Amino acid sequence: SGKLDDLGAHRLRQRTEYDIEMIEETGSCKGIENYSRHFDKRNTGERPFCLLDYFPDDFLLVIDESHQSLPQVRGMYNGDHARKIPLVEYGFRLPSAFDNRPLMFSEFEQFMHQTIFVSATPGEYELEHSGETVEQIIRPTGLVDPIVEVRPIQGQTEDLMQEIRATIERGDRALVTTLTKKLAEELSEYLAANGIKTRYLHSDIKTLERTELIRQLRLGMFDVLVGINLLREGLDIPEVGFIGILDADKEGFLRNTRSLIQIIGRAARNAESHVVLYADVMTDSIKAALAETARRRALQLAFNAEHGIVPQTIRKPIPEKEVDLKDIKHIPSAEIPNLIIQLEAEMKTAAGALDFERAIELRDRIAELQKKLDAA
Template sequence: QLEGMYGGDTSRKETLIDHGFRLKSAKDNRPLSFKEFNAKIGLVIYMSATPSPYEINISKRIVEQIIRPTGLVDPEVIVRPAKGQVQNLITEIKNRVKKKEKCLVTTLTKKMAENLSEFLQETGINVHYLHSEIDTLDRVEILKDLRMGVYDAIIGVNLLREGLDLPEVSLVGILDADSEGFLRSGTSLIQTIGRASRNASGQVIMYADNVTGSMKRAIDETKRRRAIQLEYNEKYGIVPETIRKEVKTILAMSIQQEPINNARAIAKRLSIPKKQYRSRHELSAIIAGLEEEMFESARKLEFEKAAMIRDQIRILQSGEKA
């Protein structure tokens, strides 16, 4: 995030300066570079569920907090073929409904989430979709209704951004898990898998025809943690217990709406007809600046914002080729 903050600001300013919209002195008002930031800090404790190679390599000592006080273990991860994934998902959801458990399903696009939600409703499953176009308060209400039993499942694009903490969820379904990208990176998959770790019956099903590098890393890490947790539970006679949490606490969860509003502003800004760009060079510079914003958003796990910027880049690139 530190590198992205500096890089995004620099890229944006350079684009404006190159095309005469800002003076060169505009670059002086900037965030610290990563090197400058490191020069100002002393001892550091890095805390992360998914540390990057940088943190691992620079640390003199690594402490893992894998054992949970509740005895809960990381969920079992199963890989099933993408062919027939929806029918299999229906069967799995209905099995959970019988036990009064809840499900989360992640898709790649908002349209897929809406279409799948509609299809599942036709099969008798009480389901709702969740994505960036739903207002914050409505989002909270939908998640509360899931916990209260109004819905059996939620279909979403990005199950990370909402800060979901739903102990009732025993199944997480990941459609098209082998589609490499923001939403299917190793880090994202590990965190998505974690959505089923608050329930003693937690299970994750990845639907894919191939096991990608990201999938393998996520599955291997989950298996490693799970093995340690199971061994500890057996050694001390611990029986995992599903977390019990009052429904009202869902109102305290952190929902970041601002990144999506920013993404919509970007989309609106870029909806100018391509003929209004002064030159092909200017268009290329704007695309380069947007790519920086896209990668910065991905690093911050703001995947829906990154996806919206990506779609705008594709529109501009089609104009560039024309």
């Protein structure tokens, strides 16, 4: 934009000269990628080289979950540019840092010679740019899309608890999705206080720890997972026999047709599963989601009847533990005392086995849990 003030100019000169000296002496510097335009001898604004440049012109591009992947690609350039504006304006980086960037969507499109979009809920772009749409509704396992009911919001919490208890008695797990962080936290605490082992999947949990939380759900270490956005990858859980969608009639990103179909589909791995939408108004999104689910269900049922297939719940191995779940915010206060007792036993076992590093980790975690319990 405008010229730098004296402080910004001094900062930029000092930073750049230091980086040049580091490159001359060591061959690298912190943030060396921001000088890539100069190394590549590219013009201002010219796109950077990327992995796609190494593919031949006739390569096949398969975009999985295209309804999410394409918007992410479309937003990457603007997000990167917005992040670097203050760095350039205040003299932390040369303007050439802008050219170390993701591809613009128009540049990405130049590589889309032969493309297959894969999605259960394709977006408008995929439908408009596809020469042909091929539906793959039929599952070889015979599993059908779940039965979906719509129930009033009044009394939804008590109804939800009844459904969860019935699900647990069958030996299955439950997912519950809310619209706000506050409601998710309060619902987790309420369910735990009523004797239901519950965890809360919040946005601060790291990816690997989220995987461990899913693993614990599958193992039955708890029975209910409450979250706001349950559309993320890794939630294909065959043990899920019930999904409750609260405030389903509040139109928006997490309650539009595409999102509702995606959430309902999370229950399509279990032969006994069903979904309840709690809503007072039959929105267009709900109507469209119910209609599409019913259509897919009818097609699968007809195929099963024709070929004598009895739907069987998917048998999917549970992976080994990869990381310790250090986050404690996902644990309701009502469940902390029992967890502390369990961890204390593990700590003593570790100490007895002379595994003092593990014992120290457990001791520190117990201290964090006790602190949360005292603050509750």
